[in-house]
Amino acid sequence: MSSGAGLVPPPRPVLGPAGPWEPVRADLDRYGVALVHSRLSDWPAPPGGEGELRRLLGRDWARYRELAGRPHADRFRATRLLLKHVAATAVGARPHELELAYGLTGRLYVRGCDQVDLNLSHTKDVALVGITSLGLIGVDLEHEERRVYGSGIERVMCTPDELRRLAASPEPERNLALLRRWTLKEAYTKALGQGLAFSFTHFGFDLPESCGRARLLRPHGDPVNEHWWTFHTRRFAGGYLAAAAVRDDGRGRNLDTGLTTALDHRTVQVLWERQAAAAHQPRGGG
């Protein structure tokens, strides 16, 4: 029995549909978690025209059409293509066979494939996708140069304990410390599927000196001791800051996430034979 994701590996660069995907697959196999970063401009409309894009986007095609002509359209297309390729890598399927779905709060998931959970964040031209076979994942992405400290935001996103910690840290480090807390809070509440609906002043984080594993705290600084959650921040690619929150449901370390092995073939075989036989029986009302 595992207790919390042991380590969240660094984000792997992906340059487009061709990957490289091996390191992503290897991280999933080894850690049960993988982070992927990619430039949105690396995900243009695929060759093959509208038909191919429509096939790849599947149920998201309608939403993409609604956005047509708006600046969000390209970002929507690029992030969906990236997400589908990451998910397809994890479950061993082709991207067009998978469906991205949205929970009631907009939380992303791969429909019918609960052996993996994924999450998306983007800033500027960079997107970050987190994927896990352990349970739940939330991710957030910011650039380290983003100024947040001193804007007043700390009062609406920090607990009393975090404000004390912030005030006690050297002035030049405060912006980064605040940014790391912010991304962790985003990652955690996104993993829960709640986003900003979960008040950021109701929980805090104890951060290590540099990036790495953080601890979840209650507003006055007591640790929450949720061993099944892991919180991590990572720097990558020249000043980007990635945060990930991962819940390990304790499925053990059997990390086969492939779709072709998901359906127990003995069960399918028995049911298929019985149902096929029943379907050929004459019935009334058909």
Add this chain to the structure above:
Amino acid sequence: MTDRIMDTSTAAVRHAAVEEAFGDPWDRANPTGFAALLDADDRAELPRAAVELYHRVGMNAEYVPAALGGCLEQIDTLGMMLRPLFRRDATLAVGEALTSLMGSMAVWLVGDAEQQRRTARVLLGGGRATVAYQEFKHGNDFVADEFRVRRAADGTLLLGGRKAAVNNADRAALMLTYARTVGPQDPEDGYSLLLLEPGAMPAAACDRLPRYRTEGTQGLQISGLRFRDCPAPAGVMLGEWGDGITLGLRALQVNSAAVPSMIIGMADTGLRTAIRFAVGGSVHNNPARLSGSARGAIAGALVDLLACDSIALAATRALHVLPEECNVLAAAAKYLVPKIVGETFYRLSALMGDAFHTRSGEHAIFQKHVRDLTMVSFGHVSSAVCQATIAPFLPSLLAHDWPAELAAPAELFRTDGTLPPLASERLAAFGGRDGLIGWIARCREEPQPAPPGDPDAPLLRLLSDQLALLDVELAAIREGCPALDGPDGRFVTDTSAFPLTDRYALLLVACACLGVWRCADPGSFQARPTWLVAALNRLLRRLGHAGPRVPDAATAELAAEALRRARGAIGYDLYGLELAG
């Protein structure tokens, strides 16, 4: 299973007796209340007082057939009867009740008379049964390894293999075992179903493996066993050699239908805790004090629970009413109810804020139930088994247009009335038909009239739009089905089956809600369209259809109903029974 028929009201009386015996769970002085249960969980122990009370009340009888001296007659009421345990503590419920139930259901369905008598004797005497499943490819640690069996020259069964995680391995008198058949003549993927007595195995050939710890339901006594050419006594095999998977599927349907019904008890406590938090600790506070977002979360949780109970009710009653076509329904319920309950928990977590993280005090049970749910639902391995049941059925959706005449009977959607006994042979048919879908056509073709001035008229118009969207969804699912029927007539495990199984399960929940609404007693809460349109709105959104917006007044009415049930300690389910707190 039995010829005797027991009226549901009898189960309601027993439910009230169990609630009364366990008492107000919020009372800190109650030795079987949340404070004591959380304390046992912190120590990773079974809650002693609650376990003792469970056996004093004689709750094992709930899942022993009446014909064998127990109380079990209907699976719908079995789910309801175990909710008081799941409301309080999943460790208690799984450790004492669910594990024994799963270890005995196959015996009731496919065991011989002696095996049934033996199992009933153990359970009615306060003993335990457990189950050791076979290995699954996508297994968690409970199904990552398996036992083996072969026949010696003299016909003796010899056991081998190990399992690291068997619940109550040290406490159970009986262990239902899926053992891979490994004789030279046996086919590669064959299993036999055995009813073993772990305590009676020769120590020299049976090793006890150490305790296995879990993050959720920490108090469960899970450990492992290893057999080394261990001889099994005669008479342990259920059914025929090598028939384990086929026979086990009959029990799987029953267990898959019953578990979601039980899980609703955990969700009930989740919503009750969130409401206690939101109204400031006093359930007598005014609903008008709630913020709009809290009202929405509470109303949404209530209708999600009613939708979950609708599919759980239809799935459990289908075992009796439509045994040849219940397997897909049971799988849909088992697949979706834990997902919907999990989503409900997290939506309510945002309402609770810091209280979501508390490990002590009156709100702490919330985080425990959130953690325990992942253990009870069994996660992805359970989903995959459910999807393996739904996927081969999908191509048969093309056989009909699912008109109103094919709609399943009203008996499926009532919380009262007696049902025919379980018929094990008919459960084995896996009939490839589904009468729930016909309820879309029935509700479209026979709309409920709304006389002028009827306050529900706007909601009924909204419902009509929702029904049209459900029809669109059914058509879209059917469009995807031909690809699953392979050219040689064999089912193709095309990866595109996976999203379809999820969509189809959501559609079935919507149909179950329609059935419950149309078959409810006139004038009752369930007969009003308010909960129905709110539930369908959420199911349609999960299916990717925005759908018409539910009016604020309807949300306010549902939140008020949730608060009313909190004040009166009334269950958040279709039964609406009184609780002890």
